[in-house]
Amino acid sequence: MTLLHESDYGTPAAVCDETVRVQVDGIDVTVPKGTSVMRAAAEAGLSVPKLCATDSLQPFGSCRLCLVEIDGRKGTPASCTTPCEPGMVVRTQTPKVERLRRNVMELYISDHPLDCLTCPANGDCELQDMAGVVGLREVRYGYEGANHLDAPTDASNPYFSFDESKCIVCSRCVRACDEIQGTLALTIVGRGFESKVSPGGRSFFDSECVSCGACVQACPTATLEEKSVIELGMPTRTVETTCAYCGVGCSFKAELRGDELVRMVPSKSGGANEGHSCVKGRFAWGYATHSDRVLSPLVRDSITEPWREVSWEEAIAFAARRLKEIQAAHGTDSIGGITSSRCTNEEVFVVQKMVRAAFGNNNVDTCARVCHSPTGYGLKTTFGTSAGTQDFKSVAASDVIVVIGANPTDAHPVFGSRMKRRLRQGARLIVIDPRRIDLVRSPHITADYHLQLQPGTNVAVVNAISHVIAEEGLIDDDFVADRCDPILYAEWREFIARPENSPEALEAITGVPAADIRAAARLYADGPNSAIYYGLGVTEHSQGSTMVMAMANLAMATGNIGREGVGVNPLRGQNNVQGSCDMGSFPHEFSGYRHVSDDVVREQFETLWGAELRGDPGMRIPNMFDAAVTGEFKALFVQGEDVAQSDPNTHHVQAALAAMELVIVQDLFLNETARYAHVFLPGTSFLEKDGTFTNAERRINRVRPVMASKTGKQEWEVTCDLSTALGYPMHYDSASQIMDEIATLTPTFAGVSFHLLDEVGSVQWPCNADHPLGTPVMHVDRFVRGQGAFQVTPYVPTEERSTRRYPLLLTTGRVLSQYNVGAQTRRTANVEWFEEDVLDIHEADAEARGIADGTWVTLASRVGSTVMRARICDRVPPGVVYTTFHFPSSGANVVTTEYSDWATNCPEYKVTAVEVSPTLRGPGEQTVGVAAGSSVAG
Amino acid sequence: MTRIYVPRDSAAVSVGADDVARALESALAARGIAAEIVRNGSRGMLWLEPFVEVQTPAGRIGYGPVTVEDVEPLLDAGLLEGGAYALSHGPVDQIWWLASQQRISFARVGIHDPLDLDEYRRLGGLVGLERALAMPPEEVAADVLASGLRGRGGAGFPAGIKWRTVLEAESDVKYVCCNADEGDSGTYADRMLMEGDPFTLLEGMAIAGTTVGSTRGLIYVRSEYPDAIRTLRTAIDIARVDGWLGDDVMGSGRAFDVRVVEGAGSYVCGEETAMLESLEGKRGMVRPKPPIPALQGLFGNPTLVHNVLTLSAVPSILADGAAAYQALGIDRSRGTQVFQLAGNIARGGIVELAFGVTLRELVEDYGGGTFTGAPVRAVQVGGPLGAYLPGDALDVSMDYEALAAAGGLLGHGGIVVFDDSVDxxxxxxxxxxxxxxxxxxxxxxxxxxxxxxxxxxxxxxxxxxxxxxxxxxxxxxxxxxxxxxxxxxxxxxxxxxxxxxxxxxxxxxxxxxxxx
Amino acid sequence: MRIETLTRMAQQIAINNEGVGECEAIERVAKHLKTFWTSAMVDELRGYARGHADELDPVVLGALERLQAQHQV
Structure with missing residues (x-):
């Protein structure tokens, strides 16, 4: 249940071009064929009482409150399960059905606690509402009969409790788990009066429940209730906003009592999530008000001194003075800034503006550098736009789904559930991953092909697939002829047909049987709608950009671009990776991906900003660190990214930071980077921000301030103050004004404004005169760059190889309950599910090394070593080990190397040659002086 | 060699038929008599079980109820020649109780070894399937419709309409599901048929499958029927070897195979949609209709769902013609119903008769009144959810409409009798x-x-x-x-x-x- | 910046652009360097290449020459 009542039509909308006209209580209504009588009534403005029906779930027909009478039909059919038929005359209120409803409700209440006044759901309970609606006045059965009032409460889940005594066995929770989340953790056990909801006979915590909250959301009573509501009471106001975890960008209703957040409830109107959520967005928001947060600015002259708490004015003046001094002494190019994919578009935009206009150089980069920069490069080169091609909904029209180097059920759970729904409907699945991710086999889903490749051989596998498609005549010649550059195509066609790209030739390198590649290639080419979804397992390689282009080639060659159900789709790691890239965070591009050397574009910015801007690219993050070590780069402003923990080759990063004269950090917490900082500017959590995030489907969502800024300032205000202090005055009255400036300067954002977003909810860019309400699917009639550009994608192996000394290959990822480097999730009860990183190792490799399950091991590469617990499992093949990077104590990236993508310098987090050995040392003992840290995923 | 029949039906076994068979065998061996003991189905005269028959030139002579103690004296009395004995009932085909019935579905039950396919053929089996395969499917469905056959599970829906619906539904995959989750109190006809003549059911399913365009048949048998499950599985193997189940049914080029699924132990799984849920591996919960199973049934595919008795009537309809079946019965209830007499009754058992017989005839003439001899106070027709009719209202005609008019229902044909001690x-x-x-x-x-x-x-x-x-x-x-x-x-x-x-x-x- | 880093980056760019013929590869590498490298980085690499041509991929050398020529135009 939810405080801000969204209309509930009872059953899902029917999709059908044919319509039927029916009459409900004298009102004529025309609905698509297949619409339920209940929904037709709702559309006619009538409301039929209901408990088991809700429009996010298929009709079930169990509560029997929605009975109606239909002329010419005997009995009293349930309106939720009865489809409209032409000319039907329905009566929803007759003495007969009113009596039946009242008598059914009487049965419900005869087995329900009479504690409405003290119940946490008081005022937010459908059972209570319906008892009123049907006019129940007495329970003639009395309350002495058999009942479930003494049933126990299961409080094992940290975020919600299950009070069985209040359960009306409507199965909404069970169905939500099945239909929406797809985990199938809940069931009904027992028969008849003894029927009850059960998480598979175990406690919720020990069950397969993934704590997505769908059941809590679906529950019409207080049976499944957020503990925060039980503790704090019913919220009194609602603010609609956007989650700040992964790149799915779920819309939420933040529900508060006064200034205190009580719960986050997913919005049905949210374009990305349509009412669904995961454990992080739904429940793990407690970090935002955690006591570890720093709320006042801090400064110090050297990093060996303790921090001094100062006023905003003093901190800004201090930072500006030092920056100016450094530029005076070491040159304009000696300073730079890093924007954050966790911040809003508006916050990012002003930081890059400050760098370009106030710092006077283009030394601005973003943490997306270390996650999805190859996506930007690859998709821009081939299609013309640095973004995914589809909206999330598109997956419902896919016939074949290819998942490459992504683990949606853990890392993008809400989209993962959408994908699973389609797979359960029968879409085919190809998984390309060294690891057996959950999708390969989960309830009612089995991958048709799991191409379990050697880490680092993505390009070889996709080239081999394309080779088969070319060789076996599976290319969509019409699409290629109509839509793609013929010269580039001919070049690619010649390249891909070479024998060295055949699956047979590559089998020894990829480790994937040629027959499987051929079969998967045919499946993908046959479609008819085949879609590729990928993650950091594609980009974080030395050939990340090549791989993105190889996938684009594949999609173009088979005509899988430009309509529902197809496309090439990055799953973005952080909430605003797409947005931070869009906003001109890269050193060579202004917002909207226009090169700084483009005189026409630059002039527009110069005119509006009243500043002279540089036309040559600035430094990327790794360039800045390299230059710092060699003494050319002296000061860094870094917002919302913990580079000392998250960037690779941490020793090198630490050395670079230590060599700088000034490091300014803006963050929620005193993070690892802050150890090297001279100025700490407190940041705001997403609950305090006012602005927009852009998710992986290019959807621009509003982030609204749920509570006042705890630091007294918005982050963009701080940036403006610093810029002004540097001599370039910057001022906005509101975040909305910043978006207006973005819209003015960025053609793909030309139609975007807070006003529009508040009106329509969200839009997907491009949003401009041609597409006033945005663009769900791109490249429909033509590619953004005109013709699709095939690219020759030679497989160039990484220099990182397994050796005698480091014979295993390490790859990394995420788990559901934790996020990224864990700064947020480690400060929530999510640690109850996952309290330390572990190393997954195959039994054969463990056996050979004398490693027992659950014992401590040393994980060492040529750059460093760390200690963690081993978990023997068959998710990884022999020769490959896997770990997560959520805990600094284990610091998986201590061992990752300096190798990076050739085109974008995105680090090669996903392939590291390592050795694993048993150890008696305890956890957290990393090799000092080599490297420390863990990867960020963007 | 003389044949002696001792039923293998679990009702007979439950009162000692296996022991009697074993005793007979050893007694015959001891006496050096060469005779073949055939384990047949039950004739359905349950008060006479174990009912032992012997093949004589004068026909089959029946004895019952026979105990182990009766074996030696019976042999002494000249069992092999049909000799006189206190338990003798004379020639079986002259016993009024049996001879007066109109057995169609149960025509073979009790006569032969249920798994002897040659005997099945000799007794008229597989003629219906052969005929059906030679006809266009539309005509087969039309025949079923013309026969007036209605669903015997209780709802009484015209079978031919279901067949036509599934036949006309467009789908690559269709199913025929036989509901053998016989759970009504006082009913046992499904079990006796599956144990006593499984080929009839399989033939009926094969006709249905090849007609509606289904290649996959499933029989959902309640878990409490292990003997029926075993018998059916063996029968399916035999039919496959013989070539009338499998990839090419009787050389027709049409495929149809059958699998037995053991039920999950719930009464409600006898409801067709709950059975489909259970067959899909889910909890046996009822689905709302529409969609009807004939269009969206098992795994969402068109599915012909029928009770055992409905499908078992099909071979004879095809073999003897729809008209012959339609000629039996009354009003809109055509053909025969397999009544099952149970409860407080003197002569319980299977009575297959054309619709229209009165409840009184069944209870008094066939049933012989109460077992206790006390007056009949109430009769429950149609299982545990059927109405109780008072002892003075037994003249009701046993057909769908007349029973409904009397406030009752026919259900699966179960009749449970109570005497005047009932509360x-x-x-x-x-x-x-x-x-x-x-x-x-x-x-x-x-x-x-x-x-x-x-x-x-x-x-x-x-x-x-x-x-x-x-x-x-x-x-x-x-x-x-x-x-x-x-x-x-x-x-x-x-x-x-x-x-x-x-x-x-x-x-x-x-x-x-x-x-x- | 450290010259080892710059040469490694340049070599990697060159290798990944091979497969389209040397002439086209030079064009593409030149374009890449111009698009993504700071002028200081390009200048530094060019300076190094003067004395160490034998250590660099011919495509890298070609690209540096191409950039020089464009610059002078």
Whole structure:
């Protein structure tokens, strides 16, 4: 249940071009064929009482409150399960059905606690509402009969409790788990009066429940209730906003009592999530008000001194003075800034503006550098736009789904559930991953092909697939002829047909049987709608950009671009990776991906900003660190990214930071980077921000301030103050004004404004005169760059190889309950599910090394070593080990190397040659002086 | 070599048929007599089981009930020649109880070894399938429709219409599902047929499958029927080897195969949609209709769902013609019904007769009245959810419409007799108890209503607020009848209301009631 | 910046652009360097290449020459 009542039509909308006209209580209504009588009534403005029906779930027909009478039909059919038929005359209120409803409700209440006044759901309970609606006045059965009032409460889940005594066995929770989340953790056990909801006979915590909250959301009573509501009471106001975890960008209703957040409830109107959520967005928001947060600015002259708490004015003046001094002494190019994919578009935009206009150089980069920069490069080169091609909904029209180097059920759970729904409907699945991710086999889903490749051989596998498609005549010649550059195509066609790209030739390198590649290639080419979804397992390689282009080639060659159900789709790691890239965070591009050397574009910015801007690219993050070590780069402003923990080759990063004269950090917490900082500017959590995030489907969502800024300032205000202090005055009255400036300067954002977003909810860019309400699917009639550009994608192996000394290959990822480097999730009860990183190792490799399950091991590469617990499992093949990077104590990236993508310098987090050995040392003992840290995923 | 028949049917076995067979075998061996013991199905005269028959030139002579102790004296009396003995019933085909029946579905049951395919053929088996395969599917479906055959599971829906619907549904995958989750109290015809003549059921399914365009048949057999499951599985293997199940049914080029699925042990799985859920591996919960299973059934595919007895009638309809079947019966109830006599009855067993026989004929002429000899006070027709009819209302014609008009239902043809010692308030309570235990728990009227009903009846019989509680019980019955999702909750009020109507005095017995 | 880093980056760019013929590869590498490298980085690499041509891929050398020529135009 939810405080801000969204209309509930009872059953899902029917999709059908044919319509039927029916009459409900004298009102004529025309609905698509297949619409339920209940929904037709709702559309006619009538409301039929209901408990088991809700429009996010298929009709079930169990509560029997929605009975109606239909002329010419005997009995009293349930309106939720009865489809409209032409000319039907329905009566929803007759003495007969009113009596039946009242008598059914009487049965419900005869087995329900009479504690409405003290119940946490008081005022937010459908059972209570319906008892009123049907006019129940007495329970003639009395309350002495058999009942479930003494049933126990299961409080094992940290975020919600299950009070069985209040359960009306409507199965909404069970169905939500099945239909929406797809985990199938809940069931009904027992028969008849003894029927009850059960998480598979175990406690919720020990069950397969993934704590997505769908059941809590679906529950019409207080049976499944957020503990925060039980503790704090019913919220009194609602603010609609956007989650700040992964790149799915779920819309939420933040529900508060006064200034205190009580719960986050997913919005049905949210374009990305349509009412669904995961454990992080739904429940793990407690970090935002955690006591570890720093709320006042801090400064110090050297990093060996303790921090001094100062006023905003003093901190800004201090930072500006030092920056100016450094530029005076070491040159304009000696300073730079890093924007954050966790911040809003508006916050990012002003930081890059400050760098370009106030710092006077283009030394601005973003943490997306270390996650999805190859996506930007690859998709821009081939299609013309640095973004995914589809909206999330598109997956419902896919016939074949290819998942490459992504683990949606853990890392993008809400989209993962959408994908699973389609797979359960029968879409085919190809998984390309060294690891057996959950999708390969989960309830009612089995991958048709799991191409379990050697880490680092993505390009070889996709080239081999394309080779088969070319060789076996599976290319969509019409699409290629109509839509793609013929010269580039001919070049690619010649390249891909070479024998060295055949699956047979590559089998020894990829480790994937040629027959499987051929079969998967045919499946993908046959479609008819085949879609590729990928993650950091594609980009974080030395050939990340090549791989993105190889996938684009594949999609173009088979005509899988430009309509529902197809496309090439990055799953973005952080909430605003797409947005931070869009906003001109890269050193060579202004917002909207226009090169700084483009005189026409630059002039527009110069005119509006009243500043002279540089036309040559600035430094990327790794360039800045390299230059710092060699003494050319002296000061860094870094917002919302913990580079000392998250960037690779941490020793090198630490050395670079230590060599700088000034490091300014803006963050929620005193993070690892802050150890090297001279100025700490407190940041705001997403609950305090006012602005927009852009998710992986290019959807621009509003982030609204749920509570006042705890630091007294918005982050963009701080940036403006610093810029002004540097001599370039910057001022906005509101975040909305910043978006207006973005819209003015960025053609793909030309139609975007807070006003529009508040009106329509969200839009997907491009949003401009041609597409006033945005663009769900791109490249429909033509590619953004005109013709699709095939690219020759030679497989160039990484220099990182397994050796005698480091014979295993390490790859990394995420788990559901934790996020990224864990700064947020480690400060929530999510640690109850996952309290330390572990190393997954195959039994054969463990056996050979004398490693027992659950014992401590040393994980060492040529750059460093760390200690963690081993978990023997068959998710990884022999020769490959896997770990997560959520805990600094284990610091998986201590061992990752300096190798990076050739085109974008995105680090090669996903392939590291390592050795694993048993150890008696305890956890957290990393090799000092080599490297420390863990990867960020963007 | 002389053949001696000792039934293998589990009803016969439960009263010692296996022991009798073993004793016979060793006695024959000891005496050096060469005779073949055939384990046949049961003739359905359950009060005579174990019913031993011997093949003689004068026909089959029957003896029963035979115990192990009877074996030696029986042999001494000249069993092999059909000699006179106290338990002799003379030539079996002259026993009125059997001879007067119109056995179609049960035509072969009890006559032969159920797994002897040659015998099955000799007794007319596989003629129907052969004929059906030679006809266009539309004509086969039309024949079934013309025969007037209606669903024997209880709902009585015209089988031919279902066949046509599934036949016309467009789908690569279709199913034929046989519902053998026989759970009604006092019913056992499905089991006796599956144990006593499994080929008839399989032939009926093969005709149905090849007609509607299905290649996959499933028989959902309740787990309490292990012998039936075993027998069916063996029969399927035999039929495959013989080539009338499998990839190429009788060389027709059409494929149809059958698999037996053991039920999950729930009464409600006898409801067709709950059975489909259970077959899909889910909890056996009722699905709302529409969509009807004929269009969206098992795994969403068009599915022909029929009871064992419906499918078992099909081979003879095809073999002997729809007209012959249609010629039997009364009004809109055509053909025969397999009645099962049970409860407090002198001669319980299978009586297959054309529709239209009266309940009195069944109970008195065939059943011989009560087992105790006391007057018949009530008869429940159609299983635990059927109405109770009073002993003085037995002249009702046994067909779908007449029974409905009398406030009852035919159900699966089960007839349970009670004498005058029965407490009908307790019986009404039992109906609700049964519902409370067996309800799938999905819909509220059934899930909670059944339990509340028990409590209300208890208050009524205890004399607490009787008038008010009688009104409440009546409203509860209305709520369950009109508000339940399926027939389980919807029919439970039938026995309750009929008990209230015909036997109101039983609800007024308590001392408190007397005082009022 | 460290010259080892710059040469490694340049070599990697060159290798990944091979497969389209040397002439086209030079064009593409030149374009890449111009698009993504700071002028200081390009200048530094060019300076190094003067004395160490034998250590660099011919495509890298070609690209540096191409950039020089464009610059002078």
């Amino acid at each position: 009908m308030a307790a019986q009404a309570r039992f109906a609700l108890e049964f519902c409370a235990v067996e309800s799938c728990g999905k819909c509220t009227p059934c899930r909670i209503g059944s339990t509340r009903g028990i409590e209300v009846i208890d208050r009524i019989t205890a004399g607490i607020d009787r008038d008010r509680n009688l009104v409440l019980l009546d409203e509860l019955c209305e709520t369950m009848t009109d508000g339940s999702l399926c027939a389980m909750g919807g029919l439970t009020p039938l026995p309750v209301r009929s008990a209230l109507m015909y036997f109101p005095e039983d609800f007024h017995r308590s001392p408190e009631a007397m005082e009022r």
